[in-house]
Amino acid sequence: MRTILQTNRFERYTAPFLFLLPMIAGLFVFRLGPVVWSFILSFQKYNPFQGGTWIGLENYRELLQDKDFIQVFKNTVFFTLMYMPLGVVSSLFLSLLVNNKLKGITFFRAVYFLPVISAVAAIGTVWAWLLNPLYGLVNFSLKSVFGIIGPEWLGSPKTALFTLVLVNVWHTMGYTMVIFLAGLQNIPQELMEAAYVDGAGKIKSFFRIVLPLLSPTTFFVVVITTIRSFQVFDLIYIMTAPAAGEGGTVGGPANSTNVLVTSIFLNAFKYYRMGFGASQAYILFLIVALITAVNFRFQKRWVYYS
Amino acid sequence: MKRIIFLFLIFFFISTGLFAGGQQEGAAAEGAPVEKVSLRYMMWDPQILEKEEELAEKFSQQNPNVSVSIEAVAFNQYWEKMQAMAAARNMPDVFWMSSGYVKDYANMGAILNLDPYLEKIDTGSFFESSFGVLRAPNFEGNLYAFPWAVVTCISFYNKRMFDEAGLAYPTENWTWEEMRDLAMKLSKDTDGDGEYDEWGYWVKGRYTHLYPFAYNNGTQPINDDFTEFLLSKGAGKDAMEFLSDLIVKDKVSPTPAQTKGISKPFTTGKIGMCGEGSWRIDSYRSGLEDDFGINLVPLGPESEGEHVVFGWADAMSISAFTEHPEEAWEWMIFMSGPGRPIDSILGGKIPVWKDTAYSDTWLEKDQLPENKDLVLQSVDLIGPTVTLAPRFDEWNGQVQSDFDKIALGEDDFDAVMAELKKKVEKILSR
Numbered sequence: 001m002r003t004i005l006q007t008n009r010f011e012r013y014t015a016p017f018l019f020l021l022p023m024i025a026g027l028f029v030f031r032l033g034p035v036v037w038s039f040i041l042s043f044q045k046y047n048p049f050q051g052g053t054w055i056g057l058e059n060y061r062e063l064l065q066d067k068d069f070i071q072v073f074k075n076t077v078f079f080t081l082m083y084m085p086l087g088v089v090s091s092l093f094l095s096l097l098v099n100n101k102l103k104g105i106t107f108f109r110a111v112y113f114l115p116v117i118s119a120v121a122a123i124g125t126v127w128a129w130l131l132n133p134l135y136g137l138v139n140f141s142l143k144s145v146f147g148i149i150g151p152e153w154l155g156s157p158k159t160a161l162f163t164l165v166l167v168n169v170w171h172t173m174g175y176t177m178v179i180f181l182a183g184l185q186n187i188p189q190e191l192m193e194a195a196y197v198d199g200a201g202k203i204k205s206f207f208r209i210v211l212p213l214l215s216p217t218t219f220f221v222v223v224i225t226t227i228r229s230f231q232v233f234d235l236i237y238i239m240t241a242p243a244a245g246e247g248g249t250v251g252g253p254a255n256s257t258n259v260l261v262t263s264i265f266l267n268a269f270k271y272y273r274m275g276f277g278a279s280q281a282y283i284l285f286l287i288v289a290l291i292t293a294v295n296f297r298f299q300k301r302w303v304y305y306s
Numbered sequence: 307m308k309r310i311i312f313l314f315l316i317f318f319f320i321s322t323g324l325f326a327g328g329q330q331e332g333a334a335a336e337g338a339p340v341e342k343v344s345l346r347y348m349m350w351d352p353q354i355l356e357k358e359e360e361l362a363e364k365f366s367q368q369n370p371n372v373s374v375s376i377e378a379v380a381f382n383q384y385w386e387k388m389q390a391m392a393a394a395r396n397m398p399d400v401f402w403m404s405s406g407y408v409k410d411y412a413n414m415g416a417i418l419n420l421d422p423y424l425e426k427i428d429t430g431s432f433f434e435s436s437f438g439v440l441r442a443p444n445f446e447g448n449l450y451a452f453p454w455a456v457v458t459c460i461s462f463y464n465k466r467m468f469d470e471a472g473l474a475y476p477t478e479n480w481t482w483e484e485m486r487d488l489a490m491k492l493s494k495d496t497d498g499d500g501e502y503d504e505w506g507y508w509v510k511g512r513y514t515h516l517y518p519f520a521y522n523n524g525t526q527p528i529n530d531d532f533t534e535f536l537l538s539k540g541a542g543k544d545a546m547e548f549l550s551d552l553i554v555k556d557k558v559s560p561t562p563a564q565t566k567g568i569s570k571p572f573t574t575g576k577i578g579m580c581g582e583g584s585w586r587i588d589s590y591r592s593g594l595e596d597d598f599g600i601n602l603v604p605l606g607p608e609s610e611g612e613h614v615v616f617g618w619a620d621a622m623s624i625s626a627f628t629e630h631p632e633e634a635w636e637w638m639i640f641m642s643g644p645g646r647p648i649d650s651i652l653g654g655k656i657p658v659w660k661d662t663a664y665s666d667t668w669l670e671k672d673q674l675p676e677n678k679d680l681v682l683q684s685v686d687l688i689g690p691t692v693t694l695a696p697r698f699d700e701w702n703g704q705v706q707s708d709f710d711k712i713a714l715g716e717d718d719f720d721a722v723m724a725e726l727k728k729k730v731e732k733i734l735s736r
Contacts (some may be wrong), residue, residue, distance in 0.1 A: 111526060
């Protein structure tokens with residue numbers, strides 16, 4: 001058995017570094033490198049054939065004046081504002097439902113989690129088909145069972161963004177449900193029993209005991225839900241991409257579902273304006289960083305750590 | 307001893323990582339007398355992949371030292387993939403080129419100028435209107451893509467719906483008013499809920515639906531210099547207003563919201579007429595149960611009786627980075643000229659080799675539509691095509707998006723069109 005005194009200089013100082021080298025190399029090439037490169041790219045006019053020319057803050061200036069970008073920005077913010085509360089409340093509700101010891105409850109927990117692990121391409125395609133305004137199953141059922149003409153879902157600029165929010169909530173509910181479930185199960189049973197003995201009803205004990213004790217979990221869920229909602233791309237791409245021969249672009253009817261990430265994609269990879277796309281990517285980075293900072297600052301106010 | 311093993315393992319892992327990729331180098335140096343050439347060819351119609359592979363086989367039989375490998379990418383991902391390949395300098399040798407991108411790719415130095423190669427062939431046997439469309443810049447410059455088919459925008463009508471309504475089929479010189487009148491007579495509310503569910507016409511912001519109406523009203527979408535957008539005033543505006551009124555005022559066309567996700571509404575059998583590309587003949591034959599006919603697009607009030615057809619060529623280009631330009635050219639000519647078997651180009655795409663186009667086999671007299679020769683007539687009427695303008699994809703996308711806004715009844719027509727003019731001209735001027 002060797003002790004630490006018996007290791008040599010190579011083993012103590014160089015070997016660890018060599019072991020880490022593959023991982024660090026990967027981080028530099030695939031993470032840090034692109035981050036730095038796209039920062040530089042955001043100050044250039046770049047296309048893959050002719051390379052880049054330096055144009056300073058021109059891209060950013062153009063963004064601030066571009067009406068389409070303002071629409072994109074609005075879409076992104078509205079998407080998050082709609083998605084976050086719905087996502088948090090619905091998964092909290094689900095977690096309360098599955099937080100009991102009934103026989104077979106594991107089955108339900110698994111079922112609610114299934115959408116999370118389903119392929120996004122499949123989810124997007126099936127939901128787009130179900131929500132087809134004229135012939136989809138949802139509107140067809142609404143008409144034949146309730147006699148009401150359903151909304152135009154992904155077809156109308158007024159409803160398309162909200163439709164995407166709903167599908168995304170369905171897709172991610174299971175994940176945050178599990179996180180809430182873990183938080184709920186950390187609440188000691190004695191507290192709940194003591195409250196019951198003192199005469200507190202279910203609702204009162206929920207708001208006075210469960211919710212405050214759950215606040216670290218809720219804080220975590222709010223932050224990751226917000227950050228993730230800014231990154232949604234694949235679902236929007238699948239659901240708003242035009243059908244073959246339909247014409248048009250991703251980003252829904254009349255630019256109404258074009259969020260920051262889809263806008264970056266369109267500008268960089270469809271319109272060959274990679275510098276312009278990079279500048280939008282950095283705007284996204286700034287927004288997410290800002291929100292995270294704000295959230296962390298305010299956690300002192302409403303998170304209760306026991 | 308441990309240290310030696312450790313160092314050996316590191317060396318082993320690094321070297322397998324480095325040498326895992328390049329094994330082909332040794333095999334090629336075997337000293338074959340004729341150099342084996344492998345061409346990479348990319349196209350955007352996966353549905354005809356099998357036929358194209360047969361053509362590649364045939365070509366290899368005639369040119370034993372060349373083999374062609376085909377990559378089929380769906381159209382809505384084609385240009386993104388092409389761009390990624392261009393960035394990696396890994397482009398295919400020959401690939402399908404759209405007149406919407408030819409100018410941009412030529413300006414970027416990505417495709418070869420084909421004029422030097424034209425001297426080897428007899429250009430008179432091809433539909434020469436198809437060449438002009440591909441000359442960048444502005445129809446008179448060098449030829450950067452070689453056409454293999456021409457397509458035009460024509461009008462389709464559902465014969466069963468016409469018969470049931472007791473209406474005569476449209477004539478060649480029909481006007482906008484006649485079309486509108488027919489559309490109103492064909493629209494029906496079959497389930498009594500107060501809304502039409504069979505429509506006399508179908509129009510949305512697609513370039514195949516809109517631009518032919520501008521052309522047949524004595525104007526065009528963009529001017530010849532590609533600097534001005536002409537659809538927000540005068541004859542162009544009248545065309546756009548006529549079409550949007552069909553959706554918004556007369557309601558004889560479904561809105562874009564209603565047809566969301568339906569890729570070919572005409573095949574549902576609930577649309578009386580529509581204006582689409584001639585290539586739709588294939589999908590309407592297989593997708594529509596009813597009989598259909600074709601016609602030229604109706605004449606507008608400013609047309610002075612002259613039909614102007616909106617058409618362009620499907621073409622192929624040779625990558626500027628190819629190592630085998632001669633073989634690439636041979637493959638391209640094989641695919642466009644007399645060597646190409648007729649059964650690979652039936653349906654609505656018109657072969658550029660005139661003998662093939664005028665042959666009885668291509669005219670397919672035993673299939674729909676009965677008057678397919680109308681399509682050949684339309685080729686000779688092709689006007690200045692707007693798809694050659696720079697960044698066609700981007701500004702045309704704006705036109706589609708904004709027209710659909712008007713069609714959804716949200717916004718004021720004049721306001722949107724004025725805004726659209728600014729947007730389009732900004733993109734053109736970049």
